[in-house]
Amino acid sequence: MTGRQLEAIEEVLLQEKPDWVLVYGDTNSTLAGALAAAKLHIPVAHVEAGLRSFNRKMPEEINRVLADHASNLLFTPTESAQENLAREGIECDKVIPVGDVMYDVALYYRDKALMPKGLIENGWVAQPFVLATVHRAENTDDEGRLMQILEGLGGCGLPVILPLHPRTRGSIQARGLGIPENILIIDPVGYLEMIWLEVNSSVIATDSGGVQKEAFFSGTPCVTLRDETEWVELVHLGVNVLVGADAGKISAAIKSSKKFDGVESPYGDGHAAEKIVRALVASRGS
Template sequence: MKIITVVGARPQFIKAAPVSRELRKYFDEKLVHTGQHYDDNMSKIFFEELGIPLPDYNLKIGSGSHGKMTGEMLEKLEEIYINEKPDCVLVYGDTNSTLAGALAASKLLIPVIHVEAGLRSYNKAMPEEQNRILTDNISKLLLVPTVDAEKNLKNEGITEGVYNIGDVMYDAVLMFKEISKSKEYLLEDLNILPNKYILTTIHRAENTNDINRLKNIIEALNESNEVVILPLHPRTKKFVSDYGLTFNENIKIIEPIGYLEMLMLESNAKKIVTDSGGVQKEAYFMGKPCITMRDETEWVETVEVGWNIIVGTDKYAIIDAINNFNPKSKQELIFGDGRASEKIVELLKKLMK
């Protein structure tokens, strides 16, 4: 069986690492990189560090408006599908690459496998939410990571082809956590001690593109009286400059880092403050309190079990959470047992019979 896997953004590279390793033991997998993340620090380094096979195709789409980017992906992916004649197409998550990969396949009547199906933030103004819903509705196999994701699909009338396999990102963390310790020299380089700093990421357009939201976030970090490590996303860096915002000395700005460095910083942080969906989960995997600077989250389970708090971009709510938010409950295995990649292969082999 030939499978085409479409990736294009940082979290998808991470998810593909354990899954591609398992798929290639039994199937012919072709990897297509759309180029949605084109900065070397945010794409090429992931292939190198995580041992992901080099893409068989690199579309080099780059940035642009949602319509332009998705349209270019559709055109190029359709050509690849016609030439390669895959038995199915596998997509991850909720990016424009996800939607384009699924839609191009659906138009050609090629079955779509959606890994990380069923997630909902219930904010349709978010491009990611639109991508999730559309991809789920044209997928043949919907591989959900949690019980809540399965319930979301059932509430929308989607019950065929739904399988709860757990979260492939948990697979990746278990796969690379020990290796990430080789990056602990970064703590010394930054002159910081384990569990003595707050790790922060800011990249969502809803925060970076709104001067008031971004201003509130930066002021909260400035006034937190904590050492803050902030790997600065290129888009965030641009808007910080455009808006004339400044960071206090307690905030250590570093360049975007590789996945292993990120895992190491997460595992040694006191708390994690983020607007990233993936980092929310990684915080949970690492046993770290997570403070989410969004108005909602698709990872509601982490909030329900008391390890994640949603603060939006209210300056004082962010500061209060940094100072006072501490989980009271023990962690539960809400994201599966770390064998999601194996379960995908087991499922595909079973369905082929």
């Protein structure tokens, strides 16, 4: 996948001759874009730079490390991200703290959330519920972990809404795993619908990095179905708890979670995108 993307992106860059290539996050396309640009001597800027889970078994970790070290400008969302880059010897003049662009987006769209279509028709009734998402290979490809997660959600004492990722659906079906009665499976939802679910849920259980942050933006406690997280600030603030794939810990964490407010955001002031644009314009001028 990454090789095919690199080849195709290179064709676009040769045709368009951009002044900068801006890559985001830690996906395969992030790495492909950074490598293609670097090989063509086009400056690379990495948004959401400096994140580390320190788990090299995760493909995302490899992507983000290589993208950072191929970049000319690194826009960091948090103080810990800056510290990670400093420890890796990346020159400080390349690193620009801007905050998190996801926080910008959350502030802009928080009043535009939409209730997912067909939710009531699928059997949901207005009541406290858990929002769950499970998609990471470490959980979906390991039958034991997936079974523990389903068991933990099943024993949490609340209805669970689970927008089911295709990878997870395929894994459940291939292994013939049963779904606990309190879990309502729905199709994947769009961004505005996801915001509605995050804001209206009592607690979020997820293995997604992005959803961990969106939970914080929504004032909803998060139970993270992983053994580590890039967003260590949320754990330190006490609004996110790591439980791995342990059924007992999952159920207990969900039962003990409570909504919160008044917690200062570690992700900037909601103007990260503007700071990124100003930095790119200034760098071009120099």
